[in-house]
Every structure is written in C-alpha cells, then in structure tokens.
Amino acid sequence: MHIAYANIDKGRYQNIEQVQNMEVQEDGDHFISSQLGGLAGTQMALRAAIELKVFSIIADAGPDAHLSAAEIISKIPTKDPSSAAWTLERVLRVLGGNSILSIISRKPSGNNGEHGLHEWTYGLTKKSRRLASSSSTTDELASFTTSFILFTTEREMLESQYMIKDAVLDPGSSPFYKAYGVNFFDYMGEKPRLRQLFDDFMEVSGKLQFEDVFKLYGGFKDLKELMDVGGGIGTTLAKITSTYPHVRGLNFDLPHVIDAAPKLPSVKHVAGDMFKSIPNAQTILLQCILHNWDDEHCKKLLRNCWEALPQEGKVIIVEMAISEELENNVEANDVLREDFFMMLLTNGGKKQTLAEFKDLGKAVGFTKVDIFPMPHWSVHVIEFHK
Known part of the structure; x- marks a missing residue:
C-alpha cells in the first residue's frame, strides 16, 4: 500500500510519523496475509511445473x-x-x-x-x-523431491486435508479414513496410480535416509543373519547382503508384496503378517515401520520380534526421531512435516521421540537400548537388545 501524504487529512492524525508507522504496519500485514493465503496455490503451481x-x-x-x-x-x-x-x-x-x-x-x-x-x-x-533431472544425469535427490511433491498433492491427499478439522472435533479415525471410509493402505490396493506414487516416494526416500546408516553404522558387519520386516521388495536388504556377503538375508512382508518382489542374490523372500507372527531370526531390521502405527500396534510388533529372536538377538530400528526440544530449523521441520502426514493418513501413526522409542522397547521386554544418531534427516539407528 502506498500513501500520498499530501492528500491525507492530517487533522485526523497526531503527526505524520503515525501515518508512516501505519503504512509500514499495514504493508507488512498485507504481505503476510497474501503469503499465507497463497501457500496452497504455490504448491499446486509447483506441481504443474514438475x-x-x-x-x-x-x-x-x-x-x-x-x-x-x-x-x-x-x-x-x-x-x-x-x-x-x-x-x-x-x-x-x-x-x-x-x-x-x-x-x-x-x-x-x-x-x-x-x-x-x-x-x-x-x-x-x-x-x-532439486527438482531438475537433466537429460544427461539422474539425481536421487531430485527424484525424492519430485516424488514427495507429486504424492502429497494428489487429489486424495488434498481431500484428506479437508477433514483435519473433523478429525480434531471427532477423534477416532484419520482424516484420510474420514474422507474415504477406508484405511489408506487398503485404499492404495485399489488405486494403482496412487500406489505407484507412494512406492516411488518410499523407495527413493528409504535409499536417501539409509545412505548415512550404511556408511556410518557398523552393526551389520558382524551379523550372520538379518531379517528385514516390512522390507518391501528387498532393495535395502540386497544392498546390505551385497556388501556383507556372509550375511544371510530374509525379506519378510505381506504376500502381495512378496509376490511382486524380484529374485535377489543372498535374499530369501518370506510372506506373512508381522502382527500375527514373525519367523525366527538372529537379528531383525525395522526401517521406517513403527511410525505407521499407534503404540499398541508397535508393542504388538515389537513383542513378536522379541519372541522371534534368540537370547542374544537384537532389533535394529531405523527411524526419524522428533527432538524433545523443538527448534525452527530445516531438519526439525522435516520430521514434523512427516509426522503431519502420519496423522493425515494413518490411525495413530506418528513420529516418536527417542524417549518414546525407549519406552516401547522396555514395555515388551527388551533390556538394553543403544542409540546411534546419524548426521542428516534426523535419522537414528536404535538397537533393542533381548
């Protein structure tokens, strides 16, 4: 807003400084309002450009x-x-x-x-x-960024966000469930396009978040056997076993996931339901699994892990963790953004603090917890020892 001071009725103001202060304040308010009001439009313009x-x-x-x-x-x-x-x-x-x-x-x-x-x-x-993959290069960071934007701006994601208020006023189910009357994962089974967008995002996200773990965490080299529970088509496990050929890899997931999994060297695919029972294994990997479920489901899964392990066995958890002292920085906001989508899509899924992870482990009988923070993505490796 621009004010022509010569045309102002100065009798209505004590001094011109008051007018100038009003101009600055109203300008600031206007721009802030426009910026806030345009957030959704900017996101959809970004999607169109992608x-x-x-x-x-x-x-x-x-x-x-x-x-x-x-x-x-x-x-x-x-x-x-x-x-x-x-x-x-x-x-x-x-x-x-x-x-x-x-x-x-x-x-x-x-x-x-x-x-x-x-x-x-x-x-x-x-x-x-971060959004550009040139014709001569492929960039996993670009793939992650574009897949995240495309997935989160899909029609189903937007429709779910209309139901956030209803989920606050009438708790009990996720905004997605309120919008579509079905669990998010069941819904994707009937929507190949949405499933493909989700799978693309999860694959590249998992690769990027696992890079630091693979480089800095030394807990894989001494293993004899590793079962990746909820391991999808076995991509992560194949990377581990190719680097440590002495490790026997077991990839455990739901039957329809295992049916689509390719044959991989040193990896055996096993179908089942992790909430019913888990095959015996020396060590179990849970990468970005616990955040999909409420505490009771997490305890059920971890109890099944405890029962599947030998006396000296352990669970290796790879998850982003919310800091107990929230700060306004990129990494903290990244975790909170992912926690927002857990709230949006799942019934009780959430990002946890490290203290909450420890409580989950102790609640089902794990006696020792070791934590290894990674330098990026707020990712932590958490070992639960039986």
Missing part, C-alpha cells in the same frame, strides 16, 4: 540458463503455444516470487514482443535444482 518438466527443460539448456515462457513452451506439446506461454508465464512468476525460480528481465528478439518492450526469463535456484 508435471510439465519445466525445471528439467531449464536444466537441459545449461547450468546458468534463463528461458522465457515461450522458450519453455516450445519444448512442451500444446494446442496453442501463444496462449499456453501466457498461462505458463503466470505460473512461473509465482514460482519466481517464492524464490523457486530466479527471474531476469530482457529485451525480446525480433519485434517489441507480444506483452511490451521486455520479457521475463526464468532460471533455476538452489531450491529448483
């Missing part, structure tokens, strides 16, 4: 490239390039205003240009480089 491969198109043009909307549209099949460029322009401006893209103004080639004597061009920033 689906149109805007970031990869810019990346393919060179490390410091800036392209106009028309230049980007020339790489995208569309029925009306001129109108499409103008629509895309407005999407790109929003992303630029949120520092997701950088904006440079330049004079267009040829005539004055359709929209005046200049045009805007758009380049990648630190944020959007």
Whole structure:
C-alpha cells in the first residue's frame, strides 16, 4: 500500500510519523496475509511445473540458463503455444516470487514482443535444482523431491486435508479414513496410480535416509543373519547382503508384496503378517515401520520380534526421531512435516521421540537400548537388545 501524504487529512492524525508507522504496519500485514493465503496455490503451481518438466527443460539448456515462457513452451506439446506461454508465464512468476525460480528481465528478439518492450526469463535456484533431472544425469535427490511433491498433492491427499478439522472435533479415525471410509493402505490396493506414487516416494526416500546408516553404522558387519520386516521388495536388504556377503538375508512382508518382489542374490523372500507372527531370526531390521502405527500396534510388533529372536538377538530400528526440544530449523521441520502426514493418513501413526522409542522397547521386554544418531534427516539407528 502506498500513501500520498499530501492528500491525507492530517487533522485526523497526531503527526505524520503515525501515518508512516501505519503504512509500514499495514504493508507488512498485507504481505503476510497474501503469503499465507497463497501457500496452497504455490504448491499446486509447483506441481504443474514438475508435471510439465519445466525445471528439467531449464536444466537441459545449461547450468546458468534463463528461458522465457515461450522458450519453455516450445519444448512442451500444446494446442496453442501463444496462449499456453501466457498461462505458463503466470505460473512461473509465482514460482519466481517464492524464490523457486530466479527471474531476469530482457529485451525480446525480433519485434517489441507480444506483452511490451521486455520479457521475463526464468532460471533455476538452489531450491529448483532439486527438482531438475537433466537429460544427461539422474539425481536421487531430485527424484525424492519430485516424488514427495507429486504424492502429497494428489487429489486424495488434498481431500484428506479437508477433514483435519473433523478429525480434531471427532477423534477416532484419520482424516484420510474420514474422507474415504477406508484405511489408506487398503485404499492404495485399489488405486494403482496412487500406489505407484507412494512406492516411488518410499523407495527413493528409504535409499536417501539409509545412505548415512550404511556408511556410518557398523552393526551389520558382524551379523550372520538379518531379517528385514516390512522390507518391501528387498532393495535395502540386497544392498546390505551385497556388501556383507556372509550375511544371510530374509525379506519378510505381506504376500502381495512378496509376490511382486524380484529374485535377489543372498535374499530369501518370506510372506506373512508381522502382527500375527514373525519367523525366527538372529537379528531383525525395522526401517521406517513403527511410525505407521499407534503404540499398541508397535508393542504388538515389537513383542513378536522379541519372541522371534534368540537370547542374544537384537532389533535394529531405523527411524526419524522428533527432538524433545523443538527448534525452527530445516531438519526439525522435516520430521514434523512427516509426522503431519502420519496423522493425515494413518490411525495413530506418528513420529516418536527417542524417549518414546525407549519406552516401547522396555514395555515388551527388551533390556538394553543403544542409540546411534546419524548426521542428516534426523535419522537414528536404535538397537533393542533381548
């Protein structure tokens, strides 16, 4: 808001400083309101840009490239390039205003240009480089970021968020259940597209979060046998057994998951239900499993693990943990964001503090807990010893 001081009835104000203070305050309030109100719009603009491969198109043009909307549209099949460029322009401006893209103004080639004597061009920033996979490279971090955004902006995720208020007023089921009347995991069984998005996100997320564990945690090298409970198609276990060939790998998951699992060297696939019983094993791995369930289900699973272990056996848990002293930093917010989606999708699933993990272990009979913090992602390796 801009105020022309000469036109103000100064009799209504004690002094001009009061007017200036009002201008600053109202400007700040306005911009804060606009920013908060535009959060959802920015996220959907980001999704559209990912689906149109805007970031990869810019990346393919060179490390410091800036392209106009028309230049980007020339790489995208569309029925009306001129109108499409103008629509895309407005999407790109929003992303630029949120520092997701950088904006440079330049004079267009040829005539004055359709929209005046200049045009805007758009380049990648630190944020959007995480969204760009160029034609010559593959980037797991880019895959993680894009898969996370695409999954969390799917229609089912958005519909579930409409039900958060109802879940607060009438607890007992997750917002997703309130929206669709079915458990999230059961729902995905009937929706291949959503299941694929979820699986893509979980696979690349698991790989990235496990990198530090694999490099820094020394607890795998002395094992003879390792069972990955809820191990999906066995990707993590295959990496462990390929590095430590002396380790016998058992991959345990639900029958329909095991049916889709490929044959892997040194890995035996075993089908079953972890809440009913778990086959005997020297050591059990639970990677990003406990956060899907409430405390009672976690205790049931851990009790089944305890019963499946020999006297000197242990459970190796890999999970993000919430700090007991919450801080406003990237890693803390990352855990809280994931905890939010646990609340959204599951009945009782949540991220735990380290103290809560210890309580779960002790509640089912584990006598010793060792904790190994990793440097990134707020990931911890937690050993429960029988």
